[in-house]
Amino acid sequence: MSVLNGKKILLGVSGGIAAYKTASLVRLFIKAGAHVQVIMTPASKDFVTPLTLSTLSKNPVHSSFFNEDDQDAVWNNHVDLALWADFMLVAPATANTLSKMATGNCDNLLIATYLSAKCPVYFAPAMDLDMYKHPSTLSSFTALKQFGNIMIPAESGELASGLSGEGRMAEPENIVAFLEADLESKLPLVGKKILITAGPTYEAIDPVRFIGNHSSGKMGFDIANEAAKLGAQVILIAGPTHFKTKNNSIEVVNVVSAQDMYDACHLHYNDVDVAIAAAAVADYRPKVVATQKIKKTAEEFSIELEKTKDILASLGGIKKNQFLIGFALETQNEIENAKLKIQKKNLDLIVLNSLQDEGAGFKKETNKVTFIDKDFKIEPMELKSKESVAVDILNKVILHFTK
Ligand code: CTP
Numbered sequence: 001m002s003v004l005n006g007k008k009i010l011l012g013v014s015g016g017i018a019a020y021k022t023a024s025l026v027r028l029f030i031k032a033g034a035h036v037q038v039i040m041t042p043a044s045k046d047f048v049t050p051l052t053l054s055t056l057s058k059n060p061v062h063s064s065f066f067n068e069d070d071q072d073a074v075w076n077n078h079v080d081l082a083l084w085a086d087f088m089l090v091a092p093a094t095a096n097t098l099s100k101m102a103t104g105n106c107d108n109l110l111i112a113t114y115l116s117a118k119c120p121v122y123f124a125p126a127m128d129l130d131m132y133k134h135p136s137t138l139s140s141f142t143a144l145k146q147f148g149n150i151m152i153p154a155e156s157g158e159l160a161s162g163l164s165g166e167g168r169m170a171e172p173e174n175i176v177a178f179l180e181a182d183l184e185s186k187l188p189l190v191g192k193k194i195l196i197t198a199g200p201t202y203e204a205i206d207p208v209r210f211i212g213n214h215s216s217g218k219m220g221f222d223i224a225n226e227a228a229k230l231g232a233q234v235i236l237i238a239g240p241t242h243f244k245t246k247n248n249s250i251e252v253v254n255v256v257s258a259q260d261m262y263d264a265c266h267l268h269y270n271d272v273d274v275a276i277a278a279a280a281v282a283d284y285r286p287k288v289v290a291t292q293k294i295k296k297t298a299e300e301f302s303i304e305l306e307k308t309k310d311i312l313a314s315l316g317g318i319k320k321n322q323f324l325i326g327f328a329l330e331t332q333n334e335i336e337n338a339k340l341k342i343q344k345k346n347l348d349l350i351v352l353n354s355l356q357d358e359g360a361g362f363k364k365e366t367n368k369v370t371f372i373d374k375d376f377k378i379e380p381m382e383l384k385s386k387e388s389v390a391v392d393i394l395n396k397v398i399l400h401f402t403k
Contacts, residue, residue: 001033001229001246001247002032002033002180003180003183003184003187003229004029004032004033004034004176004179004180004183005032005033005034006033006034006035007033007034007035007086007087007183008034008035008037008084008085008086009029009034009035009036009037009085009086009087009088009089010036010037010038010039010081010082010084010085010087010088010089010113010117010119011025011026011029011036011037011038011039011053011057011088011089011090011091012038012039012040012041012088012089012090012091012093012097012110012113012114013038013039013040013041013044013048013053013090013091013092013110014041014043014044014090014092014093014094014096014097014110015041015042015043015044015045015046015047015094015096015097016044016047016092016094016126016127016169017047017126017160018047018091018092018126018168018169019044019047019048019092020047020048021092021169021171021172022038022048022053022091022092022172023048023052023053023056024172025091025172025175025176026038026053026056026057027056028172028173028176029057029176030056030057030058032176035059036056036057036058036059037057037059037062037081037084037085038050038053038054038057038059038061038062039061039062039063039081039109039110039113040053040061040062040063040110041063041097041108041109041110042063042064042108045063050063062076062081062109063109064076064108064109065078065109065112076109078109078112078113078116079116081113081116082113082114082116082117082118082119083116083118085117085119086119087119087120087121087122087179087183088113088114088117088119088120088121088122089121089122089123089124089152089175089179090110090114090121090122090123090124091122091123091124091126091152091169091175092124092125092126092169093123093124093125093126094125094126094127095125095127095131095134095136095137095140097110097111098123098125098137098140098141098144099136099137099140101114101123101140101144101149102139102140102143102144103143120148120149120150121147121148121149121150122149122150122151122152122178122179122182123144123149123150123151123152124151124152124154124169124170124175125137125141125151125152125153125154125167125169126154126167126168126169127154127167128159128160128161128163128167129159129163129164129165129166129167131167132154132165132166132167133166150182152170152174152175152178152179153170154166154167154168154169154170155168155169155170155171155174156168184231187229187230187231188230188231188398188401188402189227189230189231189232189394189397189398189401190231190232191231192231192232192233192273192274192397192401193232193233193234193235193271193272193273193274194227194232194233194234194235194272194273194274194275194276194397195235195237195265195268195269195272195274195275195276196220196223196224196227196234196235196236196237196275196276196278197220197236197237197238197239197261197265197276197277197278197279197281197311198217198219198220198221198223198224198236198237198238198239198241198243198278198279199215199216199217199220199238199239199240199241199243199279199280200212200213200214200215200217200239200240200241200279200280200282201239201240201255201256201257201258201260201261201279201280201281201282201308202239202240202256202257202282203257203258203282203284203285203286203308204256204257204285204286204289205286205289205290205294205303206289206290206291206292206293206294207290207291207292207293208293209293209294211282211284211285211286211305212240212282213280213282214280215239215241215279215280216241216243217238217239217241217243217279218243218365218386219278219327219367219386219389219390220236220238220276220278220279221236221238221241221243221245222386222387222389222390223276223278223390223393223394224236224245224247224250225245225246225247225250225390226387226390226391226394227390227394227397228245228246228247228249228250229247230394230398232274233249233251234247234249234250234251235250235251235253235268235272236250236251236252236253237253237255237261237264237265237268237279238252238253238254238255238279239255239256239261239279239280239281240254240256253268257282257285257308258281258282258285258308258309258311259285259308259309261279261281261311262308262309262311262314265311265314265315266314266315269315269318269322270320272322273321273322273323273401274322274323274324274325274397275315275322275323275324275325276325276393277311277312277315277324277325277326277327278327279311280329281308281310281311282308283307283308284305284306284307284308285305285306285308286303286304286305286306287303287304287305287306288304310345312324312326312345312347313344313345313346315345316344316345316346316347317346319346323348323349323397323400323401324345324346324347324348324349325347325348325349325350325351325393325396325397326341326342326345326347326349326350326351327350327351327352327353328341328350328351328352328353329353329355330352330353330354330355331354331355331356332356334352334354334356334370335352335370335372335378338350338352338370338372339372339376342372342374342376347374348373348374348400349371349372349373349374349396350371350372351369351370351371351389351393352369352370352371352372353367353368353369354368354370357383358383364386365385365386366383366384366385366386367383367384367385367386367389368381368382368383368384369381369389369392371392371396
C-alpha cells in the first residue's frame with residue numbers, strides 16, 4: 001500500500017506547459033488512495049482545463065478568491081484549504097510562482113494558500129534551461145529551501161522551447177516516487193524491526209482434531225498493519241486465522257501450534273527492537289498426539305494435557321534492549337493479575353483486556369484495554385475499534401523510542 005493512501009494532497013498548479021502533466025499526476029495520486037484538491041493560477045488554465053483536474057481529482061478546482069460562476073460569489077477560504085492538507089505540492093512551479101512564493105507576493109489564491117500552509121510544502125520547478133540556472137531562480141530555490149520547503153528537482157531533456165537541458169518538470173511517476181520515498185523516510189518507526197504474534201494456536205489431539213480457542217487474530221493483524229504503515233519492518237507470527245495483511249512489506253510466518261510459534265519467535269527475537277505478543281497461545285496441549293484418528297469406542301475418554309512453553313515469558317527471560325509488550329486477558333482481579341504478569345514475564349508494558357468489559361475480547365471488532373507499564377502506571381482507555389487500539393499501542397512504542 002502506498003504511503004500516499006489516505007493522504008490529503010493540495011496541488012498548486014502554475015502556468016507552464018508542464019501543467020498538462022498534472023492530469024496524470026492527479027490520476028496517480030487518486031490511484032494511490034490519496035484525496036486531492038487543486039488550486040490553479042489563472043495562467044495555468046491556458047495549459048490544462050479546470051474541468052479536467054476537477055474530474056480527475058473528484059473535487060471542485062479552486063482558482064480565485066471567489067467562485068466566479070456563482071452569483072452569490074462564495075469566498076474560497078485559502079486558510080481552510082491550507083489547513084485541510086497533509087502536504088502541499090506546487091507543480092509545475094514556474095519561475096514566476098517560485099519568486100512569488102519566495103517573496104510573499106500574494107496576488108493569487110495559490111500564493112495566499114501557500115502562505116497560510118503549516119503543512120510540508122514540496123515544489124517541482126518547470127522552466128526553460130537558462131531560466132532554471134538564472135541567479136534569480138536559484139535565489140528563489142535557496143529561499144524556499146530555507147523556509148523548509150522541499151524541492152523535487154527538474155529533470156533534463158527536451159524542453160518546450162526546442163532546446164534540450166535541465167528544467168523539465170519531473171515526470172509524474174517520479175514526483176510520486178519522490179514523495180513516497182520522502183514521506184516514508186520520515187515515518188516514526190522507520191528503521192525499527194517489530195515482531196508480533198497473532199491468532200490462536202491449535203494443539204493436535206490426533207490427525208483430525210485439535211484443542212484451540214476463539215481468537216480471530218484481528219488484534220495482532222491490526223497492530224502489524226498499523227506498524228507497517230508507520231514504517232516499521234514487521235515480522236508477524238500468525239496462528240491459524242483467515243486474516244490477510246494489508247501491506248506486503250510484512251513478513252508473515254504461519255504457524256499452527258504453540259511450539260511452532262515459540263520456535264518462530266526465537267528465530268527472530270534477537271534482531272528485533274520490539275516484540276508484541278497478541279496471540280492467544282494455548283496453555284496446555286495433549287501429552288501424546290495419536291498418530292491415527294481416535295475411534296469412539298470407549299464410553300468415557302480423557303486426554304492428558306501438559307503445559308506449553310510460555311513464549312512471552314521466555315522472550316522476557318532473554319530480553320536485551322527489546323521493548324516487550326504482552327497482553328493479559330482476565331476475568332477477575334484484573335489489575336493485580338496483570339501486574340503479576342509484568343513481573344513474571346519481564347514486560348515493559350501490558351495491554352489488559354477484561355472480559356467483564358462490554359465490547360472487549362475475542363471475535364469482536366472493538367476492544368477496551370488498560371495499559372499498565374513496568375512502573376505500574378495504569379492508563380484505562382475508552383472502548384474503541386481494534387484498529388484504534390493498535391494505534392494506541394504503537395504510540396506507546398513511538399514514545400519509548402523518542403524518550
Ligand atoms: N502467552 C505466550 N505463551 C503462552 C501463553 C501466553 O506467549 N504459552 C502470552 C500471550 O500472547 C499474552 C500473554 O502471554 O501476551 C498473557 O496471556 P494470558 O492468556 O492472559 O495469560 P497466561 O500467561 O496464559 O496466564 P493465565 O492463562 O493463567 O491467565
